[in-house]
Amino acid sequence: MDIALLGNPNTGKTSLFNHLTGSYEYVGNWSGVTVEKKVGLFKNNKDKLIDLPGIYTLNPLSKDEGVVSQFFLTEYFDKALNIIDASQLPRNLHLTIQLLEYGKPIVIGLNMIDVAKQRGIKLNPQKLSELLGVPVVSVIARSGKGCDSLTKTATTNSASRTKNNLVYYGKELEAGVLKLEEMLKGKAAHSTRWLALQLFEGNQYVKNYLQTFIDNHILDELVQSIEINLKHQHGAKSLEQYIHEKRQEKIDTILSEAVVKGDQAKTTLTERIDTIVTNKVLGIPIFLTFMYLMFMLTFDWVGFPLSDLLDGFISGPLAGGIAALLTAVGATEFIHSLVLDGIVAGVGGVLVFVPQIFILFFFISLLEDSGYMARVALVMDRIMETVGLNGKAFIPMVIGFGCNVPGIMAARTIETPKERLLTILLTPLMSCSARLPVYALFVGAFFVQNKAFVVLSLYVLGVLTALILAKIFSSTILKGETSLFVIELPPYRIPQFQALWKSTWDKGKGFVKKAGTFIFAGSVFIWTLSYIGPNGFNVAMDDSYLAAVGGLFAPLFEPIGFGTWQAGASLLTGFFAKEAIISTMNIIYFVPDEASLQGLLAEYFTPLAAYSFMVFILLYIPCLATTATIYKETGSKKWTAFSILYAFFIAYTLAFLVFQGGKFLGLS
Numbered sequence: 255m256d257i258a259l260l261g262n263p264n265t266g267k268t269s270l271f272n273h274l275t276g277s278y279e280y281v282g283n284w285s286g287v288t289v290e291k292k293v294g295l296f297k298n299n300k301d302k303l304i305d306l307p308g309i310y311t312l313n314p315l316s317k318d319e320g321v322v323s324q325f326f327l328t329e330y331f332d333k334a335l336n337i338i339d340a341s342q343l344p345r346n347l348h349l350t351i352q353l354l355e356y357g358k359p360i361v362i363g364l365n366m367i368d369v370a371k372q373r374g375i376k377l378n379p380q381k382l383s384e385l386l387g388v389p390v391v392s393v394i395a396r397s398g399k400g401c402d403s404l405t406k407t408a409t410t411n412s413a414s415r416t417k418n419n420l421v422y423y424g425k426e427l428e429a430g431v432l433k434l435e436e437m438l439k440g441k442a443a444h445s446t447r448w449l450a451l452q453l454f455e456g457n458q459y460v461k462n463y464l465q466t467f468i469d470n471h472i473l474d475e476l477v478q479s480i481e482i483n484l485k486h487q488h489g490a491k492s493l494e495q496y497i498h499e500k501r502q503e504k505i506d507t508i509l510s511e512a513v514v515k516g517d518q519a520k521t522t523l524t525e526r527i528d529t530i531v532t533n534k535v536l537g538i539p540i541f542l543t544f545m546y547l548m549f550m551l552t553f554d555w556v557g558f559p560l561s562d563l564l565d566g567f568i569s570g571p572l573a574g575g576i577a578a579l580l581t582a583v584g585a586t587e588f589i590h591s592l593v594l595d596g597i598v599a600g601v602g603g604v605l606v607f608v609p610q611i612f613i614l615f616f617f618i619s620l621l622e623d624s625g626y627m628a629r630v631a632l633v634m635d636r637i638m639e640t641v642g643l644n645g646k647a648f649i650p651m652v653i654g655f656g657c658n659v660p661g662i663m664a665a666r667t668i669e670t671p672k673e674r675l676l677t678i679l680l681t682p683l684m685s686c687s688a689r690l691p692v693y694a695l696f697v698g699a700f701f702v703q704n705k706a707f708v709v710l711s712l713y714v715l716g717v718l719t720a721l722i723l724a725k726i727f728s729s730t731i732l733k734g735e736t737s738l739f740v741i742e743l744p745p746y747r748i749p750q751f752q753a754l755w756k757s758t759w760d761k762g763k764g765f766v767k768k769a770g771t772f773i774f775a776g777s778v779f780i781w782t783l784s785y786i787g788p789n790g791f792n793v794a795m796d797d798s799y800l801a802a803v804g805g806l807f808a809p810l811f812e813p814i815g816f817g818t819w820q821a822g823a824s825l826l827t828g829f830f831a832k833e834a835i836i837s838t839m840n841i842i843y844f845v846p847d848e849a850s851l852q853g854l855l856a857e858y859f860t861p862l863a864a865y866s867f868m869v870f871i872l873l874y875i876p877c878l879a880t881t882a883t884i885y886k887e888t889g890s891k892k893w894t895a896f897s898i899l900y901a902f903f904i905a906y907t908l909a910f911l912v913f914q915g916g917k918f919l920g921l922s
Contacts, residue, residue, distance in 0.1 A: 255301045256330065257408055260322070260353065261337035262346050263308035264628075264744045266365045266395035270337055271305045272753070273401045274408075301409045304331060310345070312352045313455045313494075317666035317674075323452075323459040326356065327444070335408050337363045337395075340370035340377055343513060347505045348498070352452075354386070357418040357445035361408045362390045363400075369745055372522060375513060382512040387417050396747065418447050421504045423497065426487060430454065430480040434464075437476075441467045454480065455494045524745045528629065537633035544626075545713065548617045549706035552610050553694065558705070560609035561694070568602040591792075592781060596841060600777025603840030603851065604769045604833045607691040612762045614687065618656060619757040623749035627652060632743065641721050642728025647677040651720065654684035655713070656761050658880040661686075662887055672732050678887055679727070679897050680720040682876040683904075685713050687765060688832035692871050695836060699852035700861040708865070712872050719873065719904060768831060777837045780827060784841055795842065814870060814906065815863030815913040828871065830878050835871065862921045866913040873905035 261267040275294030292305040306322050314320040334353050338346035353360055364379055383390040389407050393400035422428065434450040442449060442464075452460040454477060464473055481493045488496065531540050551557065573594060580590050621627050630652065635645025646668055654661030658681055665677040685693075693712060697705040783800035787793040795801060796819075804823030811817050811825070820842045827834040843854045859867065875898045876884065885894040 255332045255409060255411070257296075257301060257303050257333045257335050258325070258331045259303055259305045259335045259337065260349065261308060262310055262339065262342070262349060265308070265337045265339045265342075265346065267308060267337045268305060269753075270363060270365065270393065270395040270401070270404075271303060273395065273398045274405055275303050296405060296409055298405075298409060303335070309349065311349060312356075313452060313457045314459065315669040320459060323457060327459060327463050331358070333359045333361065333408065335361050335363060335404075337365050340364050340367045340392075341373050341375060343509060344502075344505055347508065348501055350386070351421060351501050351504065352448075354388070354420050355418045355445065355448040355451055357448060360388045361404070362386070362388055363395075363404050364390055364392045365395050367392050368394055378512050378514070382508070385508045385512055386420070396750065418445055421501055423451075423500050424484075424488070426480060426483045427454065427493075427496070427500075430476060433476060437468050437472070438464075451497065453477065455497055522745070524625075524743075527746060528743070531626070531629050532632055534636065537629075538637075541630055541633060542710070542714070544621065546706060546710050548614065549709045549713075551617065552613045553697065553705040553709060557610035557613050558694075558698065560613075561606050564609060565606040568598070568606060573598050573602070588792075591785065592778070596777050596781030596785075597774065599840040600780065600837035601769055601774050603836050604691060604773050605766075607694050607836070608762075608766060608769075610694055611687050611690060611765050612758060614690065615656060615761040616754070616758045618652075619754055619761065620749060623747070623754055623757065625744045625746045628743055637721065638724075641725040642732075643673055643676060643724055647673060650677050650681050651684050651717070654681045654686060656687055657764065658682045658684065658686045658876060659883045662880065662883045665887065672728075675888060675893065676724060676727055676732050678884055679893065679900075680724055682880050682884075682897065682901060683716045683720045683723075683873055685716045685872055686832070687761075688768075688877065689871055691833055691836045693868055695839070695852060696855070696859075696864045696868055699855045700859070700864045708868075712868055715869065715908075716872055719908070723900075723904070765833070768833060772831055773833055773837050776827060776830060776834045777841065780823075780834075780838050780841050800842070813914070814909040815866040816859060818858055820858060821867065825870075825874070828877070829875055832871065832877055860922050862913060862916040866909045866916075869912050870905045870909040873901060873908060875902050875905075 259267060259271055271292070271294060274296055276297055294303050294305070295301070296303055304325075306325060307319065309319045309322050311319070312323055312326065314323050334356070336350055336353055338350060350360075350362065362383075364377070364382070367377060370377060377392075379390045379392050391400060391404040391407050393404050395401075423431075431447055431450040434453070435446040438446050438449075449460055449464060453464060453473065461470075461473060477493065484493060484496050485491075530536060576598060577590070577594060580593060585593075621630075627649075631645040631648050633645075634648040638644050638647055647665075649667070650661045650664040652661075653664050661681040661684060662678050665674050665681065668674040668677055693709050697708050701708045780800065783803070784795055784798045785792060787798040787802070789797060800823050801819045803826065804819035804821070807822035807826065808817045808819045811821055820839070823842065824835045824838045827838045839855075840851055843851055855864070875881075881894060881898065884897050885891065888894065
């Protein structure tokens with residue numbers, strides 16, 4: 255049996271998916287985490303659970319909501335499992351009524367009953383079940399309480415179909431439903447009542463589906479005639495609003511019988527914390543403080559000591575062991591150099607930063623799972639609105655701190671095409687984890703006393719640049735109205751360690767996997783270019799093809815502080831993956847003695863040039879995977895090319911201002 259899992263954002267739907275299937279999917283605190291359907295097996299290893307995006311309505315506003323409409327129209331499932339938040343029933347039941355109208359059997363999981371109780375709301379699940387005509391099972395998704403009962407109820411075969419006329423919409427609209435049923439005459443494979451109501455609400459996916467049976471102008475005439483009648487008889491502003499009001503009337507009736515307000519609830523801990531962290535004045539300083547502490551842990555207190563230990567192991571026992579093994583098997587000098595100078599230096603130079611990457615991801619996951627990240631979006635909304643976006647656009651940008659690819663994909667949750675495109679174009683300016691090894695290398699070499707502050711300044715610079723460009727773009731090439739910002743603020747929670755670790759691993763494993771595959775192949779390629787030149791093999795590094803290629807671009811970077819062929823060659827490989835910059839530098843600057851790469855960098859960079867280099871790395875062209883994702887999400891070669899060209903221009907301009915401005919001020 256195939257069961258579709260549906261619910262509003264932040265109802266605990268994805269957490270419940272994990273409990274019911276034993277599978278793990280990424281959990282967050284905003285709409286759009288699950289931008290495509292995910293499928294898992296119930297623990298009975300027989301029935302399938304299809305996890306669909308969190309939505310408020312089946313009439314889609316954003317791309318992720320469109321996934322659900324398309325699923326309902328084109329794919330088969332046996333039953334729906336609707337998760338609703340017991341503390342937010344008035345809003346949640348709008349989706350429930352639409353699911354009932356679809357006509358498939360439904361089981362309701364009544365989640366967060368503990369939160370409802372804290373808010374002074376007493377529920378009668380049995381009465382709610384009677385009024386809706388479907389089974390209702392109380393659960394607490396975070397702890398798994400009630401999940402066995404929900405599984406049993408959901409996977410029990412049920413041949414009966416749900417009664418789909420729970421709401422009476424008035425004679426004018428009901429007549430319109432009957433008229434569409436007559437037009438279809440059994441042609442459609444879905445509930446004609448649901449199709450009619452979705453058409454009247456303006457669901458474009460349903461309209462496109464109906465156009466395969468009925469001419470478009472006939473559908474338009476039907477909708478217009480009903481809307482005119484409703485306006486004349488009831489003064490309704492729009493058909494969609496009228497339908498919403500009728501559903502609300504039914505919901506109010508249901509709640510009056512199934513929900514009893516208890517004693518006035520005391521102010522919750524969540525509400526008390528929110529008065530501080532979402533404060534207009536304190537909100538952003540608190541967020542920056544959290545970020546600073548996160549970078550202190552990543553670069554000073556924990557991350558660097560762990561990286562030093564790992565570096566000592568890779569460059570010492572591991573490299574020594576590999577060298578001894580190669581000698582024992584009689585490997586040639588060429589193989590020795592390839593393995594030690596190329597693979598170990600290149601891949602190992604990236605892997606030493608794994609502890610810092612995982613620490614950063616751990617704290618990002620902690621902020622997300624605790625519920626704080628949704629507050630960041632709320633705080634940022636006040637600023638985002640002034641630049642032509644809203645707070646929801648900041649969520650993909652925050653995700654971009656981990657990796658720009660999922661950040662860009664998360665822009666699907668944004669309703670308006672203009673804001674979605676703007677978010678896609680600006681998300682690559684967020685400092686992803688692939689840039690972190692570059693920062694770690696340079697701050698360790700030049701800014702030992704202020705590592706966390708310097709890295710924080712780069713993250714802030716990326717955000718500020720994105721905001722300024724958002725204002726420019728939204729006022730020129732991407733004009734349009736800013737959409738209304740609505741976001742759920744889930745209660746603060748203590749994250750479960752298992753979920754926290756899985757979330758961290760899910761984010762960080764891509765970095766390790768890339769080091770073992772792409773960086774491995776890239777290191778071999780870069781070493782090969784450094785090993786051969788116009789005069790043959792095993793040439794001096796300065797006479798290699800790598801030096802020749804890097805030298806072509808060196809004059810371009812001279813005005814921004816790093817006009818060497820080594821920097822030019824490193825930046826070229828950075829297009830394929832930002833981590834490749836580190837592997838390239840490890841190969842280029844490799845020496846057989848105990849000198850460290852950070853020590854050698856002082857011969858080629860000044861502190862001012864080093865900061866200029868990091869600014870350039872922060873902003874210059876997106877990596878290959880990000881570029882491909884931009885093209886996939888926009889479907890436009892023009893916007894993809896624009897994302898590359900404008901980023902390079904901005905990176906060069908800001909790096910120029912940093913370096914030349916610093917020189918003017920007498921900085922070195």
